[in-house]
Every structure is written in C-alpha cells, then in structure tokens.
Amino acid sequence: MGVTVPYQKTEMASRFDEFLSLDISTPALVVDVPRMDRNIRLMVDRLAALGISCRPHAKTHKSIEIARRQLSAGAIGITVATISEAEVFAAGGIDDIFIAYPVWAAGAKRQRLARLNDTIRLAVGVDSVPAIEHLAAAADMSVRPLRVLVELDSGEHRTGVPDSAGAVAVADAAATAGLEVCGVFTHGGHSYGSRAAARLAAADEVDVLGDAAQALRAAGHAVRVVSGGSTPSSPYAVSESLTELRPGTFVFGDRQQCALGGLGEDDLALVVLSTVVSRAHAGQVVLDAGAKVLSKDLPATVDGYGWLPRYPDAHITRLFDHHAPVTLSAGPEPTLGEVLAIVPNHACAVVNLATELVAVHADGSLEWWPVDAHSRNT
C-alpha cells in the first residue's frame, strides 16, 4: 500500500522546491495556480468533448476566486453541500448552484433556502417523501418554483433512493407538492476503494442514472439533468445518458487521488508548508502541521498522514493537534528549521481547516485567497 512515488525533478514536482524558499509563516496551504488552472481546463474540456457539462463540487476549495476560474473555463455552475456554502458563493456572484444534499429545510433553513431561490438559479437534492413537505414550505416563501433533483444510490449506500421505483415515488410527491422536478443525481463514492472500484463505480452511476431517468420520463417528468460524478469515477463515467458530472477534488488533487489513478503527481496543485521544529529523538523529526492542519483523514489507499516529496521514505506515522512526528529511514534527514512541502491525503479535509490559501502564480507572485466558505456547515 501507499504512494511512495520516488521523488523526481519533473517540471511540476520541482515547483514544490520553489515554494520552500517563500517567506511564508508555517503551517500554510499553498496553491500552484498554473497547475490548478490546468486541472480545471483539462476536466472541463474533456467532459465537453463528450457532451457532458461540468459542475464542480466547490466543497473542495470553498473559494469564490477558484469557483470563478472554474466558470471561466466552461463549468456551467457549481455544486455545494450546504445552504450556507450556497449563500457564500451566491454573495460572491455565482448564480447557478446545486446543493447536492438531501436538504432538510427545517427552522431558519426554510427562509434561507427561499431567499437563495429568489436570488440565483438553485437546485437541491431530495431522497425522501417527508423532506418534500419542508422543501415545499420553503418554495412557498419564494417568488420562483424550487428546483429539485432526486438522489439515487449507485452503490455507496449512503443517501439516495435505492431504485427507480423509489425515485419515481419521490418525484411524483415532489411534483404534487409544487416543486419543479428537474432530474436525477448520484454520487458514486464507492469509487474511492481502488482503481478498479473507480471504473466499476462509474459504470454503476451510468446504469442507475440511466434507468432512473427513463423511469421518471415514463412517469411524465421532464428530466433535463442527469448528474453523476466523483473525481475518481469521472474519467470512466462516459455515457450519452449523463448530462453533467460533479467532480470536486480534481481541482487540486491529493495523495488519495494519485493512489486511485485519476490524477498524477505532476497534477498536484496543493501542498502544506511546514517547518521542522524538533529533532529531540533519533530517527524522528517533528513538523508544525498537526491534525488541525492536515486532518486525521487516512484513506485505506495511503499510509501515513501526508507525503513528503523531498523525503519519500519518511512517514508521518502519528499525528497530534499541532505536531506531526515524521519517522525517518536511511538517507538524508531534514534539519531543524527546514521547511517541507507535505502532499495531503485529502484536499477537501485540509482546505476545510484553513482560512486562507497562498496562491502562487506562474511568475512566482503571491496572492492570499480567503477560504470564503470556511466552516459553512449549516
């Protein structure tokens, strides 16, 4: 297991070394803007060539600036997970947002949803009949009909109705309640198991969505949106039956995505800069980026809490709130005060812990981008 890719001085990998000499207080999250822009362009263009729209999941970057770059590159809108994320992006001028989540519009969320629906082109997910009553109440407060997409489970067994019959039942109830049924969506998150799983999950997404779209049409519903997608499955979710994909992590890449094959080492556009602050024990150095920076996300496909390109045989085997002890093997050792780049396991988790990103442009100039939707979980 583990992505212990040998450190090579490739065009892109050497950019990490350039970051190390930047005068940035650590720990810090650094974005390689040219790489990020390339990731965005490649995804949007590849999908466009297949006739599929890209609606990137913005929970990965939570940044209005990055969302704008995605739209400029041809994305048709963005995906978010919460009402409060949608509020932040709507305030930032993003006017086409899908909340890919079974929104439970109780309490204050009802009015907030209505206000959003008044302002932007909004759609929300639904996977149960009881949720419809609340969504309909929100829609009643809005000047426009509320658009909904019915969520299907394609194998992740998390949310989403399990079959087309269930999807039709939810769609019928939604239409009866005055909601505007627009189509179906799924998240083939079982793509995260392995490279083989990513291919199989993509096939599941295509099958389940195709069947459900057909069933909804047969029941008299207009199905304009058939939406799948996760970054690992997106290279394989190629079908005329899909209208859009919602990958998120592709924008930065991370260790997990490298392990699953969707992105390569030279596509990585986000690293954590961290300083060696202690060398009190033989065979170990301690970095100043702990769980409050790297997160304790530890996918089964990688080993340790991050990858150090300069010291590929070193492992972050333990992680405390503010300390990352690195177990060293033979070979050169990091010195006290040395700044290292860490490739995180899971980009979404790491960005979620930060309030700003240090953006490094092609000319080496720096810009600080706020993580606008930071902590927007409600």
Place this chain on the structure above:
Amino acid sequence: MGVTVPYQKTEMASRFDEFLSLDISTPALVVDVPRMDRNIRLMVDRLAALGISCRPHAKTHKSIEIARRQLSAGAIGITVATISEAEVFAAGGIDDIFIAYPVWAAGAKRQRLARLNDTIRLAVGVDSVPAIEHLAAAADMSVRPLRVLVELDSGEHRTGVPDSAGAVAVADAAATAGLEVCGVFTHGGHSYGSRAAARLAAADEVDVLGDAAQALRAAGHAVRVVSGGSTPSSPYAVSESLTELRPGTFVFGDRQQCALGGLGEDDLALVVLSTVVSRAHAGQVVLDAGAKVLSKDLPATVDGYGWLPRYPDAHITRLFDHHAPVTLSAGPEPTLGEVLAIVPNHACAVVNLATELVAVHADGSLEWWPVDAHSRNT
C-alpha cells in the same frame, strides 16, 4: 472496546434532551455552561488543595470567554500551542500565557513573539539548542527578557529532550543567549493509551520533571516552574515537585476522556447537535454532521465517530465530509428530521472545526460564543 454506556436519565444526561428542542440550525456545537463551570472549578480546586497551580490548555476551547471563566475560577494563566493563539488571547485581555511548544521563531514570527513579550507575561517552550538562536533574536526585539521552559520527554516520544543532561545543555545555552530560564515542562501524552497508561504516564511526568528540576538547580538555574499535565494523567500527577498542570480537555470532556476514566458521562459539557436527513437504506440513518464537524479523530479506546446517548447501540461507522451514516441495531430508530445529540470522540478536534459555540446557561438561555482562536495555527 467502546464506551457503550447505557443511556440513563441522570441529572446531567437529561440536559442533552433539553438541547434537542432548542431552535438551533444543525450541525451545531452546544456547551452546557453549568457542567463546564463545574469541570473547571473541580479541576482548579482539586489541584489547589495539592498546592499545584492550574494553567489550562486553551487549544481545547479557543474561547476568550471560557479562558476568562478559567481564570476567575483560579487558574493562574493559560497554555496555548501557537503564537497566533497567544495573540488572540492576549488581545482578549489574558495576560499570562505559556506557549507549550518548541517555538521556531523564524521570519515574521520573530517580531510577533517580541510584540507579545512586550504586552503580556509570556513563556515559550524550547527543546533544542538551535531554536535558541531564533528565540534570542526575538528577545532582542523585546523590551523584556523572554522566558523559556525547557521541554522534556516523559514517554510520549514526540518533542522534549530525553533526559536531564539534555535539559541542562539547553538551559545553559538559553541562559548564555540571554533568555530567562524559568523551569521545565513535559506532556505525558502516553496517558492516552488506557486507564492504566494514564496512571503510569503521571508517574513518568513526576519522575522526569523532578529529576530535571534538580539537575537544572544543580547547574545554577532558577527553577520556578515545573509543569506537567494532560487531562487523563492529571488526577494522578500529584507531587510536591510539580508547581503546575496544564490539562485541556477536562473543560468539556469527550468520549475519549470517559474511556480513560478522567471524566464521567455526567461531566460531558459539549455535544454536537445534528439532524437525521436521510433514511434511504434499511438499518441506517444519515446525520448532517460529517467529518467537517465531528473530525475523523478515532482514538483506539472508542468505536465509531461519536456516541449517541439516545441510541446507545447505534454506531457512526463511516464518516464523509457532510454525512454521518449511523448503523442501527434492534430497538427504536431515529426518525427523519429528528435532532440528535452526538458526544464527540475528541473535543479539541471538534471545536477546532467550528467558528461558534452555542452556550446554554442554567436558566436555559442561549448565548453564542465565538471560537476566537479558530484556525490560529501559525
């Protein structure tokens, strides 16, 4: 393994039920203020009876309001992990702060440290001779000498010099560089292994600190502070050789602390409120508090990503960014839209993900407290 304590309608546990009817958008972190105040008072008073000062670690709560309550109860100051945390608390009027971390005062951190040292009664940790050069440079920018405590390893094998000889070498170098050596500290974090480990770690802390204090005194250093502490080891770190303890998590408690025996179920003062948003799959409900709220912290002493007091046999077996699927067993099942209280595994990790705490006072009134030092990692 696992703390599947049966749900009992004790005085304190029934408070969780009261929270469920509060009109709060989920996910949300709710603090039971009377319980929290009791936890603070009990810890400070118990240590005071032993002649030991309490300097709570504020990385658990990151809240100026809570730090003030700790000081009002008799704490002599607070502990933090980073310069930026210290800056936030200093701005909030807390004027005695120990950064219990081997601070590497490079770049902009040098000036920031000097400014802090000008403003408040500050001390910082050091565990290497090379770090001293940077701390001395910071001290040169300050109007006052910079106070340092030498860190010792007492068995966690993370940071801290491994023995008294190492401590004397660092103390000598610090004094030569013009820093004010005030004493020694350690973090007996190996207390987190088990209840037995907590007792043994406390004994290690007392032994290691006692030896080091003696060695520093023999080498001519004034040793006014001998500082140990972690929440699990603090009940056992009882010795005339210690002057202060720095427990953090005791303020709220969490599942891990219950498993380690330092706090009981009725001491828990922090819960996450979350709504059931999906029931699409038999034997499972999905809550709206995912890894971005609960964190993926999964100590070996507990099972699953949180404990549901109302459904003690249910388990949060998987955790996604915004979804917590709960595996149900026989018995009553949560309904769609039901709000549940989740006891988190690790309070520090959960608070670190939030920007505000909903404080519930004894009379049921609510107050929103900012997590002032949120994301202050540099």
